[in-house]
Amino acid sequence: MTGLFSEVFLSALLFGAVTAAIPLLLAGLGEQMSEKAGVLNIGIEGMMLAGAYLGFVGAFYSGSLWLGFLTGAAGGIAVALIMALLCVRIGLNQIVIGIALTLGLEGLTALLHHFQFSRSYPRLPAADATVIPLLSDIPIIGPAFFKHHLIVYLAVALVFGMGYLYRRTQLGLNLQAAGDKPAALDVAGIDVIRTRTIAVLTTGALAGLGGAYLANVGAGLFIPFITNGAGFLGIVLAMLARGRPIWVLFGALLFGVCLSLTTAMQVAGINIPTDVIQMLPFLAVMIMLVLFGRRASLPAALGIPYERGAR
Amino acid sequence: MSIDTAPAASATALDATSGAATRRDILHRLLMTIGPILAALVIAGCILLAVGVDPLAYYGYVLEKGLFSPLGIQQTLTRMAPLLFLAAGLIVAFRAGMWNLGGDGQFLLGAVTAAASAPVLVQILPAWLALFCSFLIAMLVAIIWSLVPALLRAYQGVNEIITTLMMTFLGTSLANVLVKLVFRDPGTTVPQTRTLPVEDRLPRLFETTITSGLLLGLAAIIIVHLVMTRTAFGLKLRIVGANPRAAVHAGLGVPGLTIAVFAISAGLAGLAGAVDIIGVQGNVRADWNPAYGLAVIPAVFLARMNGFAAIGFVFLLSVLSIGGESAARRLGVPNHFTLVLVSIVLIVLALAEYVDHRYHQSRKA
Numbered sequence: 001m002t003g004l005f006s007e008v009f010l011s012a013l014l015f016g017a018v019t020a021a022i023p024l025l026l027a028g029l030g031e032q033m034s035e036k037a038g039v040l041n042i043g044i045e046g047m048m049l050a051g052a053y054l055g056f057v058g059a060f061y062s063g064s065l066w067l068g069f070l071t072g073a074a075g076g077i078a079v080a081l082i083m084a085l086l087c088v089r090i091g092l093n094q095i096v097i098g099i100a101l102t103l104g105l106e107g108l109t110a111l112l113h114h115f116q117f118s119r120s121y122p123r124l125p126a127a128d129a130t131v132i133p134l135l136s137d138i139p140i141i142g143p144a145f146f147k148h149h150l151i152v153y154l155a156v157a158l159v160f161g162m163g164y165l166y167r168r169t170q171l172g173l174n175l176q177a178a179g180d181k182p183a184a185l186d187v188a189g190i191d192v193i194r195t196r197t198i199a200v201l202t203t204g205a206l207a208g209l210g211g212a213y214l215a216n217v218g219a220g221l222f223i224p225f226i227t228n229g230a231g232f233l234g235i236v237l238a239m240l241a242r243g244r245p246i247w248v249l250f251g252a253l254l255f256g257v258c259l260s261l262t263t264a265m266q267v268a269g270i271n272i273p274t275d276v277i278q279m280l281p282f283l284a285v286m287i288m289l290v291l292f293g294r295r296a297s298l299p300a301a302l303g304i305p306y307e308r309g310a311r
Numbered sequence: 312m313s314i315d316t317a318p319a320a321s322a323t324a325l326d327a328t329s330g331a332a333t334r335r336d337i338l339h340r341l342l343m344t345i346g347p348i349l350a351a352l353v354i355a356g357c358i359l360l361a362v363g364v365d366p367l368a369y370y371g372y373v374l375e376k377g378l379f380s381p382l383g384i385q386q387t388l389t390r391m392a393p394l395l396f397l398a399a400g401l402i403v404a405f406r407a408g409m410w411n412l413g414g415d416g417q418f419l420l421g422a423v424t425a426a427a428s429a430p431v432l433v434q435i436l437p438a439w440l441a442l443f444c445s446f447l448i449a450m451l452v453a454i455i456w457s458l459v460p461a462l463l464r465a466y467q468g469v470n471e472i473i474t475t476l477m478m479t480f481l482g483t484s485l486a487n488v489l490v491k492l493v494f495r496d497p498g499t500t501v502p503q504t505r506t507l508p509v510e511d512r513l514p515r516l517f518e519t520t521i522t523s524g525l526l527l528g529l530a531a532i533i534i535v536h537l538v539m540t541r542t543a544f545g546l547k548l549r550i551v552g553a554n555p556r557a558a559v560h561a562g563l564g565v566p567g568l569t570i571a572v573f574a575i576s577a578g579l580a581g582l583a584g585a586v587d588i589i590g591v592q593g594n595v596r597a598d599w600n601p602a603y604g605l606a607v608i609p610a611v612f613l614a615r616m617n618g619f620a621a622i623g624f625v626f627l628l629s630v631l632s633i634g635g636e637s638a639a640r641r642l643g644v645p646n647h648f649t650l651v652l653v654s655i656v657l658i659v660l661a662l663a664e665y666v667d668h669r670y671h672q673s674r675k676a
Contacts, residue, residue: 040472092661095410096609100657103606107650108358114645115362224647232476239473275487282481286459289469289477298470 007140013257013264014144019218021256022155023048023227026210027234028241028248029162030203035238036166037199038179038301042098043083045231046105047204048211050075053109055212056222057116059124068216069151069209076208077201079105084200088193091305102231110224127217149217151209162245175199176243179299182306192306207231239298240285255281347663348627351656358651359644369638369648377634385520390629393418393587394607395528398621399535400579401611406539407572408552413460413475414580414604416482419595420456421449421581423486426504426588426595427494433511442513446585453581454574456482461573465566471573483600490597502597513590524590529622531579536618548572580604609657613664628653 027044034041041047055072059065079101086092129147136146166172177185178195186192214230215222233255241247258281262274356366376383397414404411425445432441460474496505513523539545551558551568558565583603588595610628614620635649 086658086662090665092665093612096612096661097658099605099609100654100661103650104654104658107647107652107654110647111358111362111645111651114647229480232480236473236476239470273488273491275484275491279481279484279488282477282484286474286477286481289463289474290459 009264009268011140011142011144013260014140015147016260016263017253017256018145018148018152019256020259021252022152023210023214023218023230024233024237024255025155025159025249025252026206026213027231028237028252029158029245030206030210031234031238032241032243032245032248033162033175033199033206034203035302036179036243036299037175037196038182038299038304038306039083039087039196039200039203040094040098040303041083041200041203042095042235043079043101043105044098044203044207044234045227045229046098046102047076047079047083047207048214048227048231048234049102049105049109049225050079051208051211052215052226053112053211053222055208056124056215059212059216060122065124065127065149065216069212072212072216073205073208076204076206076211078204080201080204080207083204084197087305088196088200091307094303094305106225109222113222113224121221121223123221124216126220151213151217155213156249159245159249166243166245171198176299178306179301182301186306186308192308196306207234210234236285240288251285254284258284343663343667344623344660347659348656350663351652351659354659355648355652355655359648362644364642364644369642369644372638372641373631373634375634376637377630377632382520383633383637387626387629387633388521388525389591390633391625392522392524392528392590393583394603394625394628395525395532395622396579396583396586397603397607398611398614398625399528399532399618400576400583401608402532402535402539402616402618402621403548403579404572404576405611406545406552406616407548407568408555409464409569409572409576410472411457411460411475411573411576411580412472412604412608413457413479413482413577414583414607415600415602416475416479416486417453417456417577417580418584418604419486419600420482421453421584422588422592422599423489423494423504423584423595424452424581425449425585426507426592427489429507429511429589430505433507438511441511442589445589446582449581449585450578451581453577453584456581457573457577458570461570464573465569479604486595486600487597490595490599496594504594506594507589509593512593513586522586522590524586527582527586531582532618532622535579539616539618606653609661613657613660627656631656 027048030047031041031044034044051072054075055068058071059068062068083097083101086097087094127149130150130153132146132153136142138146164172166176174185174190174195175198177188177190178192178199182192185195210230211227215226219226237248237251237255240251258277261280262277265272265277352370356370359366359369377387378384397418400414400417401411425448428448429441429445432444435441436444456478457475460469460471460478463469463474464471490504491502494504495502498505515521516523516525539548547558547563547568548571550561550563551565551572555565558568587601606628607625610624611621614624631653632649635652636646638644639646639648
């Protein structure tokens with residue numbers, strides 16, 4: 001009996017870990033692209049919240065999860081557009097604007113939710129899973145990894161897509177040059193501002209999508225401040241990954257396991273305050289940093305607005 | 312707010328003829344601050360209109376409750392105390408080029424340890440000594456908390472944005488664990504620390520409800536400003552901030568200075584927590600996190616890390632948050648609107664500064 005219980009428990013734990021990891025993965029991949037292009041995007045938490053709220057509203061009123069993902073991504077892009085205008089085009093301080101956007105969207109989404117839904121928190125129906133044949137029959141691993149919504153597999157595929165983009169394509173090289181030596185990119189005849197704008201808007205789309213997934217699939221509802229620091233975790237993941245998309249995936253899964261452990265332990269009735277378990281992922285990363293913390297390889301021009309002809 | 316371009320401006324101001332120019336500069340700065348704030352209020356007002364709330368009524372309450380009513384202005388000035396300490400800590404860090412984004416964790420740990428120690432200490436020590444010791448404990452705990460990011464940055468070159476963010480998440484959770492498990496008041500059912508009796512808290516100023524912590528905060532930020540602009544130590548920190556490699560070549564002990572910067576910055580954040588608890592709250596409830604740090608960071612930037620300008624921006628933040636809280640209760644607009652308002656003010660101010668800068672450049676050319 002206990003064997004059966006632990007098997008079910010374990011696969012539920014891993015299933016939850018993947019669900020918790022996907023928004024972090026999307027945010028981390030987005031932030032990574034921004035950072036490669038030289039824009040430190042602290043507004044990503046705000047972009048996720050915009051995505052979560054608009055994604056929820058879209059899915060709630062249309063009844064279609066995919067439309068929800070679309071509106072969520074659009075919400076993220078809308079916020080990213082402000083960021084791109086202010087920080088890339090006219091070069092305002094990225095940290096000031098990023099924090100201001102996060103604060104503003106925290107307030108705005110909570111406000112809109114209040115006026116739209118008052119104090120009710122309507123739920124969406126559970127998302128349909130795309131069951132992968134054969135693989136999903138493997139005990140424990142099958143139900144944990146191969147019975148998710150289609151977008152989960154797409155997000156994981158995106159990791160490899162990003163890897164290809166950075167290593168094999170012109171756009172990928174342009175993005176990295178925009179963060180490492182923007183002046184050189186400019187001399188090569190590529191518009192730095194445009195390259196960085198593409199990066200920031202993509203970040204917005206991915207963060208918005210991550211937020212929409214968090215609200216629509218992960219929680220099934222929207223509550224104010226639902227992202228609860230997920231965007232900041234995305235920043236941490238992007239910085240830890242040293243420019244490699246695959247490490248964002250590993251990091252997101254590590255955080256996912258810890259987050260899922262929190263809920264699993266409560267369900268199992270183990271009496272540890274959630275705060276202790278919530279500390280686990282951060283503790284793990286800090287220990288990793290203390291043990292392996294060498295010089296981080298951040299792009300040289302990260303956080304510096306590009307102005308042609310400026311010294 | 313005239314000393315924004317700090318050392319250069321004050322050096323030329325010695326010139327006797329530039330008195331009028333300085334006055335014009337002050338006027339210009341004031342206009343450049345008030346104009347954008349009014350513009351931001353209009354934009355935020357449109358959002359209020361969109362959700363069906365009368366913006367004039369809302370702003371009326373904010374002004375009345377945050378600025379013009381006797382009780383409101385006292386609350387506003389009281390709210391300034393912790394914000395000033397936080398701003399002072401950020402000024403040191405940012406001028407030295409270190410992104411201490413872990414202010415909230417340091418603040419909460421300072422608050423919790425102050426809340427835990429003060430009620431015990433007042434029973435065995437004279438009141439002033441007890442409060443002094445609690446302040447000291449809060450400061451030390453926050454400094455210890457900043458040690459890991461400081462050492463990693465100083466000796467391993469690990470980016471402090473990651474580490475301080477991580478430590479702030481850890482610190483927030485740890486503060487909760489401490490409140491729920493270690494320092495919990497056995498006398499109450501809600502998880503919170505023991506309450507410091509009102510008569511043992513920091514004295515209030517004169518006949519008002521304003522905490523004397525305000526004076527401590529003002530002193531802290533002015534001292535920090537003077538140290539950073541007028542002393543050799545401050546100059547060293549600014550060199551590290553401007554160009555760490557040049558600082559090494561100039562023979563400065565960069566690792567030691569890095570640790571000092573983190574210690575000062577975190578210590579001030581810890582004091583911010585202590586001043587809020589010992590001066591105002593009296594205890595810490597579980598899951599209490601006002602997240603002041605995040606709002607103070609952009610304000611310090613907009614003040615160009617100038618202590619006096621930062622006082623002005625902190626005052627503005629306090630008016631908006633105190634006024635917004637009571638306007639929210641009266642008009643049924645959730646308190647979250649204050650966040651929107653603060654955010655729009657910050658963005659419009661940053662934009663105005665850019666436009667102003669551009670205008671001056673084109674006039675020079």
